[in-house]
Amino acid sequence: xxxxxxxxxxxxxxxxxxxxxxxxxxxxxxxxxxxxxxxxxxxxxxxxxxxxxxxxxxxxxxxxxxxxxxxxxxxxxxxxxxxxxxxxxxxxxxxxxxxxxxxxxxxxxxxxxxxxxxxxxxxxxxxxxxxxxxxxxxxxxxxxxxxxxxxxxxxxxxxxxxxxxxxxxxxxxxxxxxxxxxxxxxxxxxxxxxxxxxxxxxxxxxxxxxxxxxxxxxxxxxxxxxxxxxxxxxxxxxxxxxxxxxxxxxxxxxxxxxxxxxxxxxxxxxxxxxxxxxxxxxxxxxxxxxxxxxxxxxxxxxxxxxxxxxxxxxxxxxxxxxxxxxxxxxxxxxxxxxxxxxxxxxxxxxxxxxxxxxxxxxxxxxxxxxxxxxxxxxxxxxxxxxxxxxxxxxxxxxxxxxxxxxxxxxxxxxxxxxx
Amino acid sequence: xxxxxxxxxxxxxxxxxxxxxxxxxxxxxxxxxxxxxxxxxxxxxxxxxxxxxxxxxxxxxxxxxxxxxxxxxxxxxxxxxxxxxxxxxxxxxxxxxxxxxxxxxxxxxxxxxxxxxxxxxxxxxxxxx
Numbered sequence: 001x002x003x004x005x006x007x008x009x010x011x012x013x014x015x016x017x018x019x020x021x022x023x024x025x026x027x028x029x030x031x032x033x034x035x036x037x038x039x040x041x042x043x044x045x046x047x048x049x050x051x052x053x054x055x056x057x058x059x060x061x062x063x064x065x066x067x068x069x070x071x072x073x074x075x076x077x078x079x080x081x082x083x084x085x086x087x088x089x090x091x092x093x094x095x096x097x098x099x100x101x102x103x104x105x106x107x108x109x110x111x112x113x114x115x116x117x118x119x120x121x122x123x124x125x126x127x128x129x130x131x132x133x134x135x136x137x138x139x140x141x142x143x144x145x146x147x148x149x150x151x152x153x154x155x156x157x158x159x160x161x162x163x164x165x166x167x168x169x170x171x172x173x174x175x176x177x178x179x180x181x182x183x184x185x186x187x188x189x190x191x192x193x194x195x196x197x198x199x200x201x202x203x204x205x206x207x208x209x210x211x212x213x214x215x216x217x218x219x220x221x222x223x224x225x226x227x228x229x230x231x232x233x234x235x236x237x238x239x240x241x242x243x244x245x246x247x248x249x250x251x252x253x254x255x256x257x258x259x260x261x262x263x264x265x266x267x268x269x270x271x272x273x274x275x276x277x278x279x280x281x282x283x284x285x286x287x288x289x290x291x292x293x294x295x296x297x298x299x300x301x302x303x304x305x306x307x308x309x310x311x312x313x314x315x316x317x318x319x320x321x322x323x324x325x326x327x328x329x330x331x332x333x334x335x336x337x338x339x340x341x342x343x344x345x346x347x348x349x350x351x352x353x354x355x356x357x358x359x360x361x362x363x364x365x366x367x368x369x370x371x372x373x374x375x376x377x378x379x380x381x382x383x384x385x386x387x388x389x390x391x392x393x394x395x396x397x398x399x400x401x402x403x404x405x406x407x408x409x410x411x412x413x414x415x416x417x418x419x
Numbered sequence: 420x421x422x423x424x425x426x427x428x429x430x431x432x433x434x435x436x437x438x439x440x441x442x443x444x445x446x447x448x449x450x451x452x453x454x455x456x457x458x459x460x461x462x463x464x465x466x467x468x469x470x471x472x473x474x475x476x477x478x479x480x481x482x483x484x485x486x487x488x489x490x491x492x493x494x495x496x497x498x499x500x501x502x503x504x505x506x507x508x509x510x511x512x513x514x515x516x517x518x519x520x521x522x523x524x525x526x527x528x529x530x531x532x533x534x535x536x537x538x539x540x541x542x543x544x545x546x547x548x
Contacts, residue, residue, distance in 0.1 A: 129442070238430045239423050267441060341480040342448035342455050 047071070078151065081144035088137065106130035107137035110220045120195055124214035127266065131224055138228035139235065146232070150177050161297055172296045178289035185226065186282045192219045193275050201276055201320055203327035207335040211269040211346045223271060226278055227262050234259055250366065257362050268347040270356065276324060277360070280316040287312040303381070310378055317367040325364065328357045453485035459493045464539060469532040472539070473525040483512070486523035494527065498547050505530045506547040509540035 050067045054060065073080050092104040100111055111134070112126035154173040163172050195216070197205040215223070234255045237248075265274035291309040294302045332338075332353050340349040448455050457477035464470050473493055475486040487510065494508055508527035516522045527547070528536040536544055 132438075235427070238426050240426070263438065263441075267445065339479055340456075341452075342445075343452040343480065343485075345445075345449075 076147075076151070078144045078147035081140050081147070085137075085141050085144055106133040108134075110134060110217065110224065113217075114214055116214060118216045120216065122195075122216035122218065124216055125220045126214050131266075134224050135228045135231060138225060139232040142229050142232040146177060149180055150174070163296060168296055172293065175289040175292045175296070178285060179293065181229070182282045182286035182289065185222075185229075186279065186286055188218075189222055189226075189275060189279045189282060192222050193279060195219070196272060196275075198272055198276065201323065203276075203324060203331060204335055206270075206273045206276070206324075206327060207331050207348065210272075210336045210348050211344065212271050213269050213345045215271055219271070219275065222278075223266060223274065227266070230255075230258055230262060250369070254363075254366055257359060257366070261359050261363065264355075264359070268352065269345050270348075273324065273356075276320070277363070280320050280324075284309075284313045284316040306378070306381075310374055313367075313371065313374060318364075318371065321360070321364050321367065325357065325360055328353065328360065332356070452480065453488040453492075457481035457485050457489045459489050461493070464526070468535070470526055470528040470535045470539060473527065474521075475523060479519070482519060483522050487512075490523065490525045494525070494547055497527070507533050507536055507544050508547055509536065509542050509544045511539075511541050513541075 050064070050071055055064055088104060088107055092098075092102065092108050095102055095104065097105075099105065100113070105111065110125055111130040112128050114124050114126055116124040118124055150173040154176045155169060157176070158169045158172045161172075163169055194200070195218070197209075199205075237251060237255055261277065262274065265271055265277075287305070287309040291302070291305045294305050332348065336348065337346055338348055340347065340351065457475050460474050460476060461471050462474075464472050473490055475481065475489045477485070481489075490510060494506075497506065506527050506529055508525055510523065510525045513522055513524070526536055526539045530546075533544065
């Protein structure tokens with residue numbers, strides 16, 4: 001493939017710093033694993049402490065165990081969340097009580113089962129405070145899942161695919177993780193949505209039978225699972241576990257809007273609209289991640305998938321989102337009940353209409369922001385033959401040393417030996 | 420590290436406050452939906468009459484149960500305000516009324532005007548204790 005046609009990740013000399021021009025990264029695309037926050041100095045201090053720790057009594061032995069456990073956690077950041085998840089699961093399974101009376105039930109599985117069954121034969125579930133417990137538990141699960149998949153499964157895959165540069169390995173594992181996650185959530189979400197009268201984004205049914213106070217089991221699992229995933233991502237951003245980039249502000253706005261939409265749609269019974277929005281985001285993110293991975297691998301079919309990604313982005317994040325926004329303006333009021341009824345949980349009224357519209361429109365504006373840069377890249381590629389990703393916060397400009405967690409084991413060993 | 424801890428604590432507190440407020444709002448409005456959807460009006464049945472009529476108006480969500488709740492609250496408040504006066508009242512539940520909002524009407528009067536009250540009551544007259 002000619003160099004001019006390869007999507008180069010080199011920085012552009014006159015790129016404006018301080019703006020997020022050209023950054024195509026969406027939520028979840030930025031983070032590396034937790035281990036990337038470790039500095040070399042702290043690692044050497046830990047190792048020195050561990051190696052020099054002499055065991056004279058029980059306290060020293062406990063201290064040694066403690067530092068060994070800490071070291072193990074730093075090397076395998078997925079270990080602690082796994083221990084938590086396995087412990088809770090084990091206690092739940094050993095209790096032999098799999099009903100809602102078990103206090104662990106609300107963490108492991110969904111709560112508030114009703115006696116009603118929908119047209120497809122699935123039980124309907126109500127909503128309540130125990131849903132927060134479910135989300136919290138699966139936030140821990142996703143912490144484990146992300147760390148494990150990225151460091152144990154994807155990092156070796158990167159080396160096998162001859163991605164050796166440390167920074168590139170980090171980005172490769174990030175995007176591959178996104179492919180894994182969205183590769184699961186997208187078909188699952190599509191299956192759930194097709195079980196509803198909504199079908200493939202038929203917006204009329206968002207409102208016809210509103211309020212959707214109860215939802216069927218798998219829809220609740222999907223919805224709360226997604227909430228857990230996004231909440232975990234939000235915590236990563238809040239804790240600044242990943243190096244803040246230049247579009248950190250936009251990322252924070254994106255997270256705030258996303259979390260507001262998820263919570264508001266769930267608590268005010270707009271879940272059928274919510275699932276449609278979830279899908280538009282997830283499917284296009286899958287294509288984005290795939291396109292990026294192929295780019296990192298310098299694959300010949302990268303341009304094809306880039307065009308496919310642009311098409312999917314425009315269809316899902318713009319055409320369908322505009323269709324949903326239009327339905328809020330036209331069908332929200334005219335289809336189904338349009339009145340405030342606190343007792344029956346009906347909030348589709350003159351108050352919620354502008355709130356729903358503003359939140360969805362804000363999300364759409366962010367997507368438009370990114371579309372502009374995507375189209376610019378496409379234009380330059382087609383008409384100028386130049387394929388440069390002029391993101392201001394370029395992943396390439398970061399030092400290799402920043403990604404300690406992704407150095408190979410042999411590199412780590414040699415560095416330690418030198419010391 | 421301090422910044423991160425501060426960030427997470429502030430964010431967590433904010434989230435708890437927001438979610439707590441919204442959930443409290445939902446629960447309170449659900450339990451007091453009659454207050455949110457209905458309002459009462461008290462007028463004498465005719466000018467200068469000592470018999471008063473309590474009607475309930477509101478949105479379409481102000482159902483029969485909400486109207487009854489509102490009337491009870493109004494009468495309780497009346498008694499609390501004038502404890503030295505003994506009132507009698509009755510509640511007419513007219514299922515045949517066309518509008519839901521007209522289904523429940525109450526009348527009350529002090530003990531001296533109980534006879535006048537009986538003209539308007541279809542059901543039993545109860546003393547307000």
